[in-house]
Amino acid sequence: MTIKEIQEDIIDEFSMFDDWMQRYEYMIELGKSLPLIEEQYKTDDNLIKGCQSKVWVHAELDGDKLVFTADSDAIITKGIIAILVRAFSNQKPQDIIDADVDFIDEIGLKEHLSPTRANGLVSMIKQLKLYAVAYQTQLK
Amino acid sequence: MIETTLDIQAIRKDFPILQREVNGQPLVYLDNAATSQTPQQVIDTIVDYYQGYNANIHRGVHTLSQEATDAYEVAREKIQKHFNIAHSHEVIFTSGTTQSINLVATGFTSFLKKGDEILVSAMEHHSNIVPWQMLCERTGAVLKVIPMNLEGELVMEEYHNLLSDKTKLVFCNHVSNALGTINPIAEIIQAAHKVGAAVLIDGAQAAAHVKPDLQALDVDFYTVSAHKMCGPTGVGMLYGKEEWLKKLPPYQGGGEMIAEVTFEKTTYADLPHKFEAGTPNICGGIAFGAALDYMNSIGFGAIAQYEDELMQYATEQLLAIDGLKIYGTAAHKTSVISFNIEGVHPYDIGTIVDKLGIAVRTGHHCAQPIMDFYKIPGTVRASFSFYNTKEEVDKLVEGVKRARNMLL
Numbered sequence: 001m002t003i004k005e006i007q008e009d010i011i012d013e014f015s016m017f018d019d020w021m022q023r024y025e026y027m028i029e030l031g032k033s034l035p036l037i038e039e040q041y042k043t044d045d046n047l048i049k050g051c052q053s054k055v056w057v058h059a060e061l062d063g064d065k066l067v068f069t070a071d072s073d074a075i076i077t078k079g080i081i082a083i084l085v086r087a088f089s090n091q092k093p094q095d096i097i098d099a100d101v102d103f104i105d106e107i108g109l110k111e112h113l114s115p116t117r118a119n120g121l122v123s124m125i126k127q128l129k130l131y132a133v134a135y136q137t138q139l140k
Numbered sequence: 141m142i143e144t145t146l147d148i149q150a151i152r153k154d155f156p157i158l159q160r161e162v163n164g165q166p167l168v169y170l171d172n173a174a175t176s177q178t179p180q181q182v183i184d185t186i187v188d189y190y191q192g193y194n195a196n197i198h199r200g201v202h203t204l205s206q207e208a209t210d211a212y213e214v215a216r217e218k219i220q221k222h223f224n225i226a227h228s229h230e231v232i233f234t235s236g237t238t239q240s241i242n243l244v245a246t247g248f249t250s251f252l253k254k255g256d257e258i259l260v261s262a263m264e265h266h267s268n269i270v271p272w273q274m275l276c277e278r279t280g281a282v283l284k285v286i287p288m289n290l291e292g293e294l295v296m297e298e299y300h301n302l303l304s305d306k307t308k309l310v311f312c313n314h315v316s317n318a319l320g321t322i323n324p325i326a327e328i329i330q331a332a333h334k335v336g337a338a339v340l341i342d343g344a345q346a347a348a349h350v351k352p353d354l355q356a357l358d359v360d361f362y363t364v365s366a367h368k369m370c371g372p373t374g375v376g377m378l379y380g381k382e383e384w385l386k387k388l389p390p391y392q393g394g395g396e397m398i399a400e401v402t403f404e405k406t407t408y409a410d411l412p413h414k415f416e417a418g419t420p421n422i423c424g425g426i427a428f429g430a431a432l433d434y435m436n437s438i439g440f441g442a443i444a445q446y447e448d449e450l451m452q453y454a455t456e457q458l459l460a461i462d463g464l465k466i467y468g469t470a471a472h473k474t475s476v477i478s479f480n481i482e483g484v485h486p487y488d489i490g491t492i493v494d495k496l497g498i499a500v501r502t503g504h505h506c507a508q509p510i511m512d513f514y515k516i517p518g519t520v521r522a523s524f525s526f527y528n529t530k531e532e533v534d535k536l537v538e539g540v541k542r543a544r545n546m547l548l
Binding site for chain 1: 163484486495502503517518546547
């Protein structure tokens, strides 16, 4: 599936929720459901310091595709990370570079991507793109 | 049962912002330690200034300039009277506590030498740590920390042990922003003076709850931000004893702070203007005075008593929640409750209760050393003001319970 298709799927899923409570409960479930990163990658090198919650991101190539794993110490942040990883992981670096994150607005989570929110998510998206640029160069 | 002589519902009508909704819910504003809300009386003062007599001060002969200068200087006298300061020229208008502290820290550069010691408490806001670290870097002085115990109280025995003839400065907040602890500043000041050290007390968190008598305290410097006590942002005061303010060099150069200027030499203006370079926050200063009038019309005794009752009630209710722990349980504290729920990140609780219209602070509250001390990433902090109600405390407790159920 392309990034766009995955994002449309996510928008469809979220459209079933009537209110913020259900959206947040779903994100919290996502956040709780799986370990998103191997412990060995939860290093300071992979740490993005938000003022409020911490985010770890690890990237590695699998063939011509870039695979992301990530984690956070706050569960709502982790839920959003799960959504971002689902949308961007296992894709070609150039597609990741070209993709936008407008779907986050459409699923009602825009406030979490505000640069002033200090939860590390804005920096995380920047980091995903930077990894994509770096690995794109490597693939060439 | 919360008893008070105050008419809280009437007081709430003075604050237009309390009528608004957040996320479709009535606003419950419990972030008063970060900034307090502004009553209509202060808002009117701001509007009157810009509508009626906006002009630059201290230099115009025209009527507007005279009116603005008079109002600004009347505000200075209100501050003087409120804090029981000996002379109005010991009141320096600043942009707030942070600038007040930096003014003193910069000024002390020429007074310190290598090996001198500066004592700072373990529960300081970053704004009362970093300027002193920078001062130490400039001078070779050494920063030493007065430790605190698990309740969030300073270990006074250790403080007395740290004091010596090497101690030149002592810095401590009157009230901790993260924990609410009221520090024993009278004892701190007296003991520091015995070894000849100067004392700066950061009153940012205290001034909204208590009315300190600065002459009785015999403190050398005291700092306040207006926006924590119903005034506007961007204005505050530095109190300094006359002898210190005369000794300290000017902080910034510019207009307003000079007596005579030639290209060869400039002589500086007398106090307080020596430290007030440039056009000040005129409207802010006047509104600061109006904020003091407002709070005094309610009465600091009644405010402190009511806020204490609110805090006691909130403490009991919150502690009934499974796994909830309060950080900062000092015997003397203001209406600040810092807490966490076991297994839950404070950011998550803050996010959920915001959805319910409740404004609390989450994070390290610009006091990372305190969070390191407790080995936690941060806390949720609810801070109460005299315009909050018991019903709002109940909403907070319900919100935290709901967040807990969702998150665990």
